[in-house]
Amino acid sequence: MNRQVDADELNLELESWLAGKEIEAGPKWQSLLAMAAEVRALPYPEFKNQLKADLLENVDTHEPGYIAFEQVTGAAAFAEVLPIFGGRDFRIFPADHRSFVVSFISHTALIVLIASGIWVGRGTVLKSTRITPELTYLPSSGGGGGSGDRSPIPATKGTPPKMNDRQLAPATIVVRRLDPMLPVQPTVVGPPDVKLPQSSQIGDLISSNVVIPSNGSGNGGGAGSGSETGLGGGTGLGYGPGSDRGTGGGVVRPGSGVSAPRTIYDPEPEYSDEARRVKHQGIVLLSIVVDQQGRARDIHVARSLGMGLDEKAIDAVRRWRFSPGMKDGIPVAVQVNVEVSFRLY
Amino acid sequence: MKTVEREDDERLPIEASQGERVNFAELYEQNFHRVYAFISRRVGTRDHAQDLTAEVFHQALASIGNFRWQGAPFISWLYGIAANVLSAHWQKCGRSPAQLAAGWDQGGPEEIERGAILAELVDSLLPDQRTVIVRRFIEQRSIREVAKELGRSEGAVKQLQLRALESLRDKMGRKI
Numbered sequence: 094m095n096r097q098v099d100a101d102e103l104n105l106e107l108e109s110w111l112a113g114k115e116i117e118a119g120p121k122w123q124s125l126l127a128m129a130a131e132v133r134a135l136p137y138p139e140f141k142n143q144l145k146a147d148l149l150e151n152v153d154t155h156e157p158g159y160i161a162f163e164q165v166t167g168a169a170a171f172a173e174v175l176p177i178f179g180g181r182d183f184r185i186f187p188a189d190h191r192s193f194v195v196s197f198i199s200h201t202a203l204i205v206l207i208a209s210g211i212w213v214g215r216g217t218v219l220k221s222t223r224i225t226p227e228l229t230y231l232p233s234s235g236g237g238g239g240s241g242d243r244s245p246i247p248a249t250k251g252t253p254p255k256m257n258d259r260q261l262a263p264a265t266i267v268v269r270r271l272d273p274m275l276p277v278q279p280t281v282v283g284p285p286d287v288k289l290p291q292s293s294q295i296g297d298l299i300s301s302n303v304v305i306p307s308n309g310s311g312n313g314g315g316a317g318s319g320s321e322t323g324l325g326g327g328t329g330l331g332y333g334p335g336s337d338r339g340t341g342g343g344v345v346r347p348g349s350g351v352s353a354p355r356t357i358y359d360p361e362p363e364y365s366d367e368a369r370r371v372k373h374q375g376i377v378l379l380s381i382v383v384d385q386q387g388r389a390r391d392i393h394v395a396r397s398l399g400m401g402l403d404e405k406a407i408d409a410v411r412r413w414r415f416s417p418g419m420k421d422g423i424p425v426a427v428q429v430n431v432e433v434s435f436r437l438y
Numbered sequence: 439m440k441t442v443e444r445e446d447d448e449r450l451p452i453e454a455s456q457g458e459r460v461n462f463a464e465l466y467e468q469n470f471h472r473v474y475a476f477i478s479r480r481v482g483t484r485d486h487a488q489d490l491t492a493e494v495f496h497q498a499l500a501s502i503g504n505f506r507w508q509g510a511p512f513i514s515w516l517y518g519i520a521a522n523v524l525s526a527h528w529q530k531c532g533r534s535p536a537q538l539a540a541g542w543d544q545g546g547p548e549e550i551e552r553g554a555i556l557a558e559l560v561d562s563l564l565p566d567q568r569t570v571i572v573r574r575f576i577e578q579r580s581i582r583e584v585a586k587e588l589g590r591s592e593g594a595v596k597q598l599q600l601r602a603l604e605s606l607r608d609k610m611g612r613k614i
Contacts, residue, residue, distance in 0.1 A: 102597045
């Protein structure tokens with residue numbers, strides 16, 4: 094009871110002070126009022142976290158530090174490349190002079206044939222492509238697509254068409270009918286706001302075939318080595334090596350040369366009113382993909398806690414920032430499980 | 439031994455940040471409250487203090503690659519950036535040279551350290567106590583509003599307020 098009386102008395106003093114009134118606090122409350130005044134000068138609690146997120150947002154994770162190129166110059170460089178030309182140093186390649194000559198002649202012949210323009214598809218002309226630097230990251234949605242017309246030649250290198258949430262015409266590279274009654278722009282199916290690299294030549298970004306027009310070895314009507322009407326090596330209506338729609342990119346798990354992502358900013362989750370009232374506690378287990386920019390995507394609840402805490406856990410993890418997983422010095426999208434703990438003290 | 443340990447404590451995150459700027463987060467966490475305390479004692483409003491603090495850390499992150507370890511604590515480098523940011527701010531506000539000089543006298547090292555310690559102590563309060571302290575004195579909410587947010591009675595919130603302030607006072611007394 095005395096405690097409540099003290100609490101009420103202090104609060105009256107504080108209310109007067111907060112209202113800007115001149116007060117002469119007795120010795121009993123002076124130190125606590127001074128404490129309140131010092132607290133008043135602190136920043137808003139969310140400011141610190143917001144600033145941190147803002148600072149990390151501006152950091153480019155593809156800085157040179159991630160990819161270590163060793164610059165070799167002078168005699169050291171010559172020694173490194175010497176084996177390729179059949180030099181005496183056989184440390185790396187046991188090169189043979191005759192093999193080199195045969196290889197040189199055959200490559201020269203190939204270049205001459207290409208330059209002569211013999212291989213030009215009927216009705217289609219390959220224009221030189223320039224992939225715009227607009228490529229932003231492809232959301233690791235696990236999606237993908239693929240197609241082709243059972244050609245023995247891989248799909249031609251190029252850029253995918255725009256994404257749309259529905260597909261009226263598949264993305265083909267070699268168009269069989271050149272004068273359609275109703276021309277329709279080819280698309281792949283996925284989030285329309287995803288930015289894919291664009292150029293004048295539709296094709297598969299990762300193909301090595303830069304010369305011969307081909308829809309690729311897959312089947313379905315689009316282009317690639319996959320199936321259905323997408324574009325790429327996957328299955329579906331999207332683009333890439335995954336399945337279904339959207340873009341795929343082979344999300345990996347830690348291990349086998351892939352390092353796990355590390356949290357660098359992990360604000361506590363909020364408690365739901367419902368759970369707080371009944372003092373419900375525990376751990377929500379989330380399955381997430383940490384993308385190359387260190388953000389959590391494709392968040393799924395692997396073990397639920399209920400009472401609104403699953404949603405609070407997801408909200409919190411969406412704000413988390415990670416140092417991304419790495420493979421061969423390059424950031425990769427990595428699937429991991431994350432425990433989000435809810436404790437009332 | 440302490441000097442060497444402290445140097446190592448600071449050197450590693452600095453070099454990590456220079457290698458991969460995403461590692462700047464650790465330096466930020468270590469120094470945020472001191473930078474804010476340095477600035478807040480020299481500007482009039484919380485909004486200005488927050489804006490200028492943000493400017494300091496943006497500049498620090500942008501130029502972390504230029505930092506050269508010379509034995510002085512990293513916070514000294516940040517204070518240098520903060521001083522430049524403050525100077526620019528005051529000149530924009532039209533302060534006279536005399537006022538500029540007076541501005542630097544606010545908040546010495548002990549006060550700055552006290553502000554940083556207090557911020558850390560508030561962060562370490564029990565969740566409901568922390569909520570009361572933040573809502574009442576930083577966000578200036580009423581007892582009624584805080585009670586509604588916490589789902590507690592107004593009497594209970596006043597008691598939390600009393601206990602939280604006592605806890606802060608006692609811990610500050612032990613820390614300094």
